[in-house]
Amino acid sequence: MSPRLVPGRDDRVGRNDVPVRISFDGDPVEGIDGQTIAGVLLGSGRQTWRTGVSGGARGVFCGIGVCFDCLVTVNEERDVRACRRRARDGDDVRTQSRAEDAR
Amino acid sequence: MNRTRIVVLGAGVVGSACARELAAGGFEVVVVDRHRPAGATTAHGEGNVLVSDKADGPELRLARLSRRLWPEVLAELDADIEWDPKGGIVVATTDAGASDLAAFAAGQRAAGVTAEPLDPADLAAAEPHLTREVAAAYHYPEDAQVQPVAAATALLSAAIEAGTTLRTGCEVTGAITRGGRITGVRTSQGDVRADAVVNAAGPWSGEVSAALGAPVDVRPRRGEVLVTTPLPPTVFHKVYDADYVGAVGSSDAALQTSAVVESTRGGTLLLGSSRRQVGFDDRMRPHVLSAIASRALRLFPGLAGVPVMRAYGGFRPYVPDHLPLIGEDPRIPGLWHSTGHEGAGIGLSVGTARVLHDLISGRAPEIDAEPFRVDRPAVLTEGGAR
Numbered sequence: 024m025s026p027r028l029v030p031g032r033d034d035r036v037g038r039n040d041v042p043v044r045i046s047f048d049g050d051p052v053e054g055i056d057g058q059t060i061a062g063v064l065l066g067s068g069r070q071t072w073r074t075g076v077s078g079g080a081r082g083v084f085c086g087i088g089v090c091f092d093c094l095v096t097v098n099e100e101r102d103v104r105a106c107r108r109r110a111r112d113g114d115d116v117r118t119q120s121r122a123e124d125a126r
Numbered sequence: 127m128n129r130t131r132i133v134v135l136g137a138g139v140v141g142s143a144c145a146r147e148l149a150a151g152g153f154e155v156v157v158v159d160r161h162r163p164a165g166a167t168t169a170h171g172e173g174n175v176l177v178s179d180k181a182d183g184p185e186l187r188l189a190r191l192s193r194r195l196w197p198e199v200l201a202e203l204d205a206d207i208e209w210d211p212k213g214g215i216v217v218a219t220t221d222a223g224a225s226d227l228a229a230f231a232a233g234q235r236a237a238g239v240t241a242e243p244l245d246p247a248d249l250a251a252a253e254p255h256l257t258r259e260v261a262a263a264y265h266y267p268e269d270a271q272v273q274p275v276a277a278a279t280a281l282l283s284a285a286i287e288a289g290t291t292l293r294t295g296c297e298v299t300g301a302i303t304r305g306g307r308i309t310g311v312r313t314s315q316g317d318v319r320a321d322a323v324v325n326a327a328g329p330w331s332g333e334v335s336a337a338l339g340a341p342v343d344v345r346p347r348r349g350e351v352l353v354t355t356p357l358p359p360t361v362f363h364k365v366y367d368a369d370y371v372g373a374v375g376s377s378d379a380a381l382q383t384s385a386v387v388e389s390t391r392g393g394t395l396l397l398g399s400s401r402r403q404v405g406f407d408d409r410m411r412p413h414v415l416s417a418i419a420s421r422a423l424r425l426f427p428g429l430a431g432v433p434v435m436r437a438y439g440g441f442r443p444y445v446p447d448h449l450p451l452i453g454e455d456p457r458i459p460g461l462w463h464s465t466g467h468e469g470a471g472i473g474l475s476v477g478t479a480r481v482l483h484d485l486i487s488g489r490a491p492e493i494d495a496e497p498f499r500v501d502r503p504a505v506l507t508e509g510g511a512r
Contacts, residue, residue, distance in 0.1 A: 102355040
């Protein structure tokens with residue numbers, strides 16, 4: 024098994040990928056329908072999108088909804104776990120920080 | 127050569143503080159822990175260093191001594207430990223609660239605690255997200271928070287620097303005595319010789335003391351804390367409902383919850399508190415977490431919709447008369463107890479260590495330690511631990 028995404032046309036199970044388009048901090052990002060937001064971001068080469076207290080970079084750590092390291096704001100909803108939210112066409116995904124006056 | 131050897135049972139914050147203090151005082155110290163340092167009660171609290179929740183009395187005097195010592199101790203430790211003298215705000219949400227809180231604060235002020243009443247405008251400025259449905263509020267600028275695991279391990283490291291030996295994974299199974307006096311402990315790793323033994327096993331102090339043949343009535347009292355996702359600055363002090371003081375002081379075995387809300391440096395909020403007597407049953411109970419959350423929402427309605435990313439729980443060392451034990455056991459000379467701080471052990475640890483050191487050395491402590499003596503009816507139990 025390859026650790027990299029097998030393009031649909033090369034996949035022997037005959038996968039028919041449907042693209043999904045989201046925006047990430049205003050930039051258009053394309054993924055495959057069915058991927059989580061974290062999946063789309065990782066697929067686009069983005070590995071980190073938060074900063075920890077120590078200043079260290081944060082992104083997907085556990086990938087199963089436990090660690091809360093991959094939090095993003097989705098369509099103005101804060102604290103969404105990117106690894107648990109399926110990407111939908113048109114999702115407006117934004118990085119978040121504690122500096123915002125979001126509350 | 128031939129220094130007095132003290133074996134400290136328990137490498138939590140209290141045992142670590144005692145080890146540091148005793149090692150600095152020239153004793154040869156061995157710390158024994160059944161598991162690992164700062165792994166149990168110390169790791170499952172909020173890091174309270176509070177004066178606000180204690181009425182005038184012996185525990186307040188111990189708290190004030192500890193509060194004064196903490197910055198001095200931290201300055202001596204070779205570590206960068208999160209210490210946040212954020213202050214506490216205690217609010218009463220009912221008129222009856224307001225008059226109780228005013229009387230409580232007046233007693234504390236007479237004892238030297240700074241407790242400033244906040245009018246609604248001051249309160250809104252200090253905690254803009256707090257409910258406006260508040261009947262009375264007091265600010266306690268002396269309240270602080272310390273990262274408890276970092277503090278405990280730094281205290282232990284300082285003790286080790288001063289020559290202390292640490293033995294982990296080492297369970298105490300009995301006492302070695304000669305002529306009624308303790309001369310060592312039997313452990314899962316063999317006998318450890320001692321001139322004196324300090325029981326600092328927190329909620330397990332009852333079991334340890336029973337194994338040593340001198341049972342004291344220290345029981346586990348379960349508590350849980352919820353942790354939210356990191357938020358923009360929302361809560362600026364340790365904010366709690368005045369009914370917390372009643373919950374701490376109660377002896378009811380059934381579930382009690384009281385709102386205690388504060389932030390951490392990482393931006394998460396810690397939501398407490400609960401108290402249950404369920405032995406060492408560490409199962410998470412959804413109704414307890416739900417009760418804690420709803421209490422917190424009454425104080426901070428804006429938290430509705432904020433995700434709780436995890437919850438943790440632990441055991442406090444509870445003594446039926448709500449006072450710590452600091453002193454020598456009347457039944458076995460050479461056995462000392464330094465335990466029973468319930469939910470205040472982090473804050474009280476450094477003062478407790480100082481008092482214990484004075485008592486072991488035959489000096490009069492700075493505060494009267496008589497109320498903490500082991501020879502009192504609530505503490506000495508017949509037979510073994512429950």
